[in-house]
Amino acid sequence: MYTIQANSSGTRCIEVSDENLRTIEKYALFRHLIDSNGIVDENVxxxxxxxxxxxxxxxxxxxxxxxxxxxxxxxxxNMKAFGLQQLIKLYLTWFAAQEAEEEEDA
Known part of the structure; x- marks a missing residue:
């Protein structure tokens, strides 16, 4: 279980499980989500x-x-643009760790 910060002051948090992250990976939910400007806002x-x-x-x-x-x-x-940005960062870190683990097993 992971905790992401949902606002810039750190007063709100969201719990994210490994299963949630696997679902994001399975459906490639973040692929082509953010425009070329790279900004995560409420529209995203x-x-x-x-x-x-x-x-x-x-x-x-x-x-x-x-x-x-x-x-x-x-x-x-509590999910707003800041929280989504933190979720994307968590996912990228988690995904890199998963790939490293798979390489070690191979």
Whole structure:
């Protein structure tokens, strides 16, 4: 379980699980999410929410992972642009650690 800071003052936090991060990886939710300017703002948060809603609506299989991600993280009351930026940083760190672990096992 990881904790990300949801605002710049550090008074609000969001808990993120390994399963949440695996769901982000499985559906490549951050791919092509941020525009070329590299700025994470409220429009990016809404774009991510729209993308996840369309994924859930179009799936015929179980979408429990996506629903859990929405409930726990994406639609959390504290999730704003700053929180999403922190989530992306956490994901990149987590993903790099996963790749390093796979290389060690190989």
């Amino acid at each position: 948060v809404e774009k991510l929410r729209f993308n996840i809603r369309s994924l859930i609506a179009s799936q015929e299989e179980d979408s429990k992972g996506l629903l859990d991600l929405c409930i726990d993280v994406i639609y959390h009351n």
